[in-house]
Amino acid sequence: MSKLTDVPKRILIGRALRSDKLGETLLPKRIALPVFASDPLSSVAYAPGEVLLVLSVAGASAYSFSPWIAVAVVVLMFTVVASYRQNVHAYPSGGGDYEVATTNLGPKAGLTVASALLVDYVLTVAVSIASGIENLGSAIPFVVEHKTLCAIAVIVLLTLMNLRGVKESGKLFAIPTYVFVAGVFIMIAWGAFRGLVMGDTMKAPTADFTIHAEQGGLAGFALIFLLLRAFSSGCAALTGVEAISNGVPAFRKPKSKNAATTLALMGGFAVTMFCGIIALAMTTHVKMAETPAKDLLDHGKPLGPGYTQNPVISQVAEAVFGNGSFLFVILAAATALVLFLAANTAYNGFPLLGSILAQDRYLPRQLHTRGDRLAFSNGIVVLAGAAAVLTYLYGADSTRLIQLYIVGVFVSFTLSQIGMVRHWNRHLRTEQDPAARRRMQRSRAINAFGASLTGLVLVVVLLTKFTHGAWVAVLGMGVFFVTMSAIRRHYDSVAEEIAPDDSPDDDVVCPSRVHSIVLVSKLHKPTLRALNYAKLMRSDTLEAVSVDVDQADTKALREEWDRRGIEVPLKVLASPYREITRPFIDHVKSLRRESPRDVVSVFIPEYVVGHWYEHLLHNQSALRLKGRLLFTAGVMVTSVPWQLDSSEAARRRARKRAEWNAPGAVRRGPVTAQPKKERKKEKAAAVEE
Numbered sequence: 001m002s003k004l005t006d007v008p009k010r011i012l013i014g015r016a017l018r019s020d021k022l023g024e025t026l027l028p029k030r031i032a033l034p035v036f037a038s039d040p041l042s043s044v045a046y047a048p049g050e051v052l053l054v055l056s057v058a059g060a061s062a063y064s065f066s067p068w069i070a071v072a073v074v075v076l077m078f079t080v081v082a083s084y085r086q087n088v089h090a091y092p093s094g095g096g097d098y099e100v101a102t103t104n105l106g107p108k109a110g111l112t113v114a115s116a117l118l119v120d121y122v123l124t125v126a127v128s129i130a131s132g133i134e135n136l137g138s139a140i141p142f143v144v145e146h147k148t149l150c151a152i153a154v155i156v157l158l159t160l161m162n163l164r165g166v167k168e169s170g171k172l173f174a175i176p177t178y179v180f181v182a183g184v185f186i187m188i189a190w191g192a193f194r195g196l197v198m199g200d201t202m203k204a205p206t207a208d209f210t211i212h213a214e215q216g217g218l219a220g221f222a223l224i225f226l227l228l229r230a231f232s233s234g235c236a237a238l239t240g241v242e243a244i245s246n247g248v249p250a251f252r253k254p255k256s257k258n259a260a261t262t263l264a265l266m267g268g269f270a271v272t273m274f275c276g277i278i279a280l281a282m283t284t285h286v287k288m289a290e291t292p293a294k295d296l297l298d299h300g301k302p303l304g305p306g307y308t309q310n311p312v313i314s315q316v317a318e319a320v321f322g323n324g325s326f327l328f329v330i331l332a333a334a335t336a337l338v339l340f341l342a343a344n345t346a347y348n349g350f351p352l353l354g355s356i357l358a359q360d361r362y363l364p365r366q367l368h369t370r371g372d373r374l375a376f377s378n379g380i381v382v383l384a385g386a387a388a389v390l391t392y393l394y395g396a397d398s399t400r401l402i403q404l405y406i407v408g409v410f411v412s413f414t415l416s417q418i419g420m421v422r423h424w425n426r427h428l429r430t431e432q433d434p435a436a437r438r439r440m441q442r443s444r445a446i447n448a449f450g451a452s453l454t455g456l457v458l459v460v461v462l463l464t465k466f467t468h469g470a471w472v473a474v475l476g477m478g479v480f481f482v483t484m485s486a487i488r489r490h491y492d493s494v495a496e497e498i499a500p501d502d503s504p505d506d507d508v509v510c511p512s513r514v515h516s517i518v519l520v521s522k523l524h525k526p527t528l529r530a531l532n533y534a535k536l537m538r539s540d541t542l543e544a545v546s547v548d549v550d551q552a553d554t555k556a557l558r559e560e561w562d563r564r565g566i567e568v569p570l571k572v573l574a575s576p577y578r579e580i581t582r583p584f585i586d587h588v589k590s591l592r593r594e595s596p597r598d599v600v601s602v603f604i605p606e607y608v609v610g611h612w613y614e615h616l617l618h619n620q621s622a623l624r625l626k627g628r629l630l631f632t633a634g635v636m637v638t639s640v641p642w643q644l645d646s647s648e649a650a651r652r653r654a655r656k657r658a659e660w661n662a663p664g665a666v667r668r669g670p671v672t673a674q675p676k677k678e679r680k681k682e683k684a685a686a687v688e689e
Contacts, residue, residue: 027250029258029265034177036244037266039124039345041181042338043237044273046131047073048281049312050233050402052288056295058226060211060287065227070278073234074271076453080241081267083417083450086443087245088259090423096245097416098353104419104426113412114357115480117242119473120408121346121353124239125387127405128346129154130398132339134311151396152388154340159384162347163377180338181269183331184313188276190327191320195283204315205323207285209303212295229464235457236402237274239409241266242416243349250348281312284319288312311335343387351379361491362484404473407465410458411477417451420444512597513540519584519604519625520546520570522553523560526605526642531568533640534603544570545587549578581625585632592634601636602629610646 027035034041051069055062091099097117102110129151136143136150143150194200244263251258289295292309294302310318313335321328351367355376358368366378394400424444431437462470516539518530534542544566548554554572561570573583591600604622622639629637 028252029262031174032244032251032258032262033265034174034341034344035250035348036345037262037269038177038338039128039239039243039342040237040241040266040270041177041273042128042335042342043239044184044270044277045313045335045339046311046398046402047234047237047274048277049288050236051230051278052281052286052312053290054226054230054233056211056287056289058223062226063282065230066278066282069227069231069234070275072231073237074275076235076457077238077241077267077271077274079446079450079453080238080413081263082446083413083420084241084245085260085263086420086447087416088248088263089256090420090443091245092248092256092259096248096353097242097412098356100419100423101412101415104422105415109415109419111362111481111484112477113415114353114362115477115484116408116411117353118350118408118480119476120239120406120412121350121383122386122390122476123401123405123408123473124346125155125158125343125383126390126394126396127398127401128339128342129158129387129391130394130396130401131311132336132342133396134398136336147396148392151391155343155384155388155391158340158343158347159380162344162380176334176337176341179330180334181273183327183334184273184276186327187317187320187331188273188280191276191280191283191316194320202280202284202319204281204284204286204319205310206287206296206315207319208298209287210297210300211287211289212297212302225464228460232406232457232461232464233402234274235406235410235461237270238413239406242409242412243345250352277313277316280316280320284316286312286315286319346383346387347380350383351376354379354382357484360488362488364487400469404469407458407461407470407473408477410454410461413454414451414458417447417454420447421451513595514599514601515540515591515595516542516601516603517588518542518544518568519602519622520544520557521621523557523564526607526640529642530603530605530640531566533638534601535568537601539601540598542568544568545573545584546570547573547575547580547583549575549580580621581628584625585628588629588632588635592632596634599634599636601638603638603640605640605642608641608643610644 048066048070051066052063055066087096087100091103098110098114101113130147133143133147133151133154191202194202241263244259244266248255248259251262287296288309292303292307293305296303296307296309314332317328317331321331354363354367357363358365367376367382390401421444424440424447428437428440428444431440462474466474514537516534516537518527518534520527531544544561546554546557558570558572571587573587575583588600588602591598604626606622626637626639629635
């Protein structure tokens with residue numbers, strides 16, 4: 001079984017890495033940027049479209065508000081980036097928002113932040129993959145026809161890539177991310193040159209369409225609500241900003257400085273691309289509608305269900321570069337690919353946060369351990385499973401999924417910045433150096449402004465998106481909070497229960513006597529080995545026990561027992577219903593009732609087989625019996641193995657695999673580290689020869 005699973009595992013995720021190689025997996029800034037910032041960078045592919053979709057409810061005339069919404073998003077982006085630059089310097093350990101909130105606001109606030117982030121990471125994967133599938137589907141009809149299946153397949157592929165390790169997956173993701181960023185900047189520059197210098201008129205494919213306003217003539221409170229809803233949709237451009245503060249330990253030294261620089265680069269790129277696409281969308285007269293089949297009109301007639309609405313970035317690229325041109329194709333391919341890879345932000349943030357939560361006993365301990373490739377493999381698999389389920393339930397529809405989005409991230413933004421304000425207040429009470437106090441006061445002002453602004457945005461998001469699906473994200477946060485609280489209570493109760501007392505009690509005092517029992521089915525070599533091993537334990541009493549499920553077999557056992565003259569007394573338990581487990585358990589419990597201070601030690605002979613299918617033929621009775629005995633107080637269970645020939649063959653196969661060398665390995669010889677002096681001597685000797 002090991003060979004069947006190990007070979008595919010090595011092919012898919014690569015050879016295992018030693019723990020001392022962890023330092024080699026740390027990321028330089030050029031790799032960290034696409035790894036941790038691919039989500040906010042790629043969100044410019046759909047965030048402008050979401051703004052226009054919401055505004056289209058009031059008709060094309062409402063598009064005139066989009067530049068002001070873009071300005072509001074830019075202000076918010078710069079505020080959040082500036083605030084998180086303070087976070088990474090103050091808390092470089094990688095706890096991010098969770099650590100900040102827990103340290104400064106208490107465990108419940110920290111758990112709220114953790115719940116929000118976990119939900120947001122799952123949604124990041126689902127939204128990014130669904131959006132990428134929709135972009136790819138405009139060129140490949142098969143993808144549209146099997147949207148959900150293709151989305152889940154991409155999730156599986158990304159999972160395998162991330163299981164290979166952060167640094168290796170980062171190298172794979174860096175190229176398409178940088179191609180996408182370069183493509184968008186070229187599109188903005190070329191569009192500005194054509195419009196401002198050459199005076200060309202650029203028209204999007206939908207420029208001549210009109211929009212049927214679902215709610216025309218909005219004014220007053222209704223208009224304000226619509227603008228706030230459009231702003232909250234545009235805030236999707238900020239998702240993933242917090243991932244860098246959570247991933248500081250993955251950076252090379254100096255970690256905090258490199259993380260802060262990466263944050264600044266990410267903010268500058270994202271803001272420029274977002275504003276540029278909005279400006280070009282207005283210049284090329286892009287039209288978008290939430291239900292394009294009936295709300296987009298061509299010469300007064302609805303386009304109908306056969307029309308496919310392309311994303312804003314695709315329409316702008318077609319207007320600037322020309323349909324089918326080389327740069328148009330490159331940008332379209334890079335956009336689809338980077339949207340898939342945007343999920344990598346969550347693939348790095350979720351497992352790391354899960355590891356920290358597991359260390360704090362809020363999640364199962366298995367999430368704290370690293371896998372073969374020094375990645376948090378269990379967390380990666382859990383994230384992929386949750387995202388695949390969500391994608392399946394929502395049919396990989398990004399429009400429906402995005403309504404659940406950004407609630408969690410703004411909960412973490414707000415609580416984190418409030419925590420940072422309290423952090424600076426605490427340090428200012430003890431700091432005496434004037435220069436240090438000025439830096440702290442400046443940082444506190446930045447975080448206070450960030451807390452106020454993100455708190456306001458959180459209220460807007462909840463008011464405008466709650467009935468459109470955000471309630472699902474809030475419910476998910478509540479489920480995570482309750483589940484993690486229950487896990488922590490379980491671990492705390494177990495720790496309290498098994499903690500040694502100051503004074504010894506019955507559980508730590510040596511038992512009065514040990515009564516040993518050897519389970520016997522037939523008199524064969526495994527039974528004789530178990531009897532001999534039990535004799536070595538020097539128990540106070542020793543007996544062999546057999547359960548009478550077949551009278552002929554029991555009679556033959558007694559005769560063989562007497563013939564061999566075995567000194568250990570044989571006790572046969574009646575079993576009128578031909579059960580083995582229940583009569584044996586009743587016998588053990590009766591011994592415990594007679595002498596509660598005694599310990600019963602049960603020895604069970606077992607076969608050790610070499611093939612997985614042989615397990616189906618042996619040891620089932622022993623497994624059931626051990627499972628029941630584990631719940632019986634005062635009973636110790638010992639397995640006495642007997643290795644069959646098939647297990648010896650399996651051991652030889654395992655040793656042969658361990659000694660196997662890859663092609664060329666013998667020729668190359670083992671790679672060993674040599675001191676510099678020895679290498680110089682060898683080199684000098686080679687020159688002399």
